[in-house]
Structures are given as C-alpha cells and as structure tokens.
Amino acid sequence: MSWLELIAAGLGIVAVWLTVRQNPWCWPIGLVMVLLYAWLFFDWRLYSNLLLQLLFAGLQLYGWWQWTRGGEHHDGRQVSSLSVSGLAAGLSAGAGGALLLGYLMATHTDASSPWLDATLTAFSLIAQLWMAQKRLQCWALWIVVDLCYVAFFLHSALYLTAGLYAAFTALAVSGWLSWRHATALRASA
8 A cells, every 4th residue: 555545545535426426526636546546557567457547537538528518508418317229339348348458458468367457447438438428327337347346456455445446336326326316306307
C-alpha cells in the first residue's frame, strides 16, 4: 500500500459518490483518479487495467461532456434505460473485447492474470460508457464487475484497492436505487 494508492482510492470514492448524485464534478475528479491508477497498474504489471485506466481517461472527458452538454437540448443527459437490443449489443461487445484483449495479453505480454484482467477491463469499459450516457443498467453491470474486482484484488494482495472496489460495489447499489427512482419519477411526471 502506498500514498499514491491511498490518494487514488480516496478520489475514487468521491468520484463515484458524486456520480450516484448525478453531480458532473464526478468526471474531472475521476480523471485524476484514473491517471493515478494507470501509474499504479503499470507498476503492478496489470497491463489490461493500465489500458483500462487510459481509456477511462478519455471516457471521463466524454462523460463530463455528455452530462453537461449532451442530450437532445444540449443541456445534459437524463437517466434512461437501455433497450433489450442495446443491452445485448453492449454485453456482446464486452465479451468480444474480453476475448480479443485476453488473447493479446496472454500471448504478447507478461501480464500476471491476462484473461481475468482482460474480461474485467472489457466489461468495465461497457459499464463506464453506459454511465457516461446515464443508462440505468450501468449500475447493475458495475455491481457484478466490482464484486469480481474485489475477489481479484484480494487474491493479488492489493487490500486497499480491494476495499475500494467493495466500497464501489456499495455505491453501485446506491446508484442503482437512486437512478431507478429518478427514472420512475420522470416516467410518472
């Protein structure tokens, strides 16, 4: 455990807490967090997670724009649900990305857990994209991914990061409930 990991974990909690509350400041705070984690994952030789953090950096900027300028009237997105075909397409893209990235990491790097790391990376990208678009289903996917990350980081003896992902899981449950309530209120209005 290092100070850098502690700072990144703290920023992560703040960013997700702000996301649950639909506060657009979650995105710039999240950007700092993912850049710190990119550095840490490089040191830990978790290259899929390093790649994930770099892609998350781009998605942080995309999410900030979507939440502040996106939507029909360019005044920010509202929480919405994915269609069945949108859900299937996203999960299929996650599975395809996991296979491709897992193969690349297993055959071309010294990654410590190439297949699991790649799978969690691919589905995290889908969840983050859905979050940037304020899709309710992002939280359900985050719950599954975060629970898998808790086990993965415990196995890797990265206890602070495992604790962070346990907190992310709790926040994802809160996000699911909060955003589901927001969609129900908007539907009844």
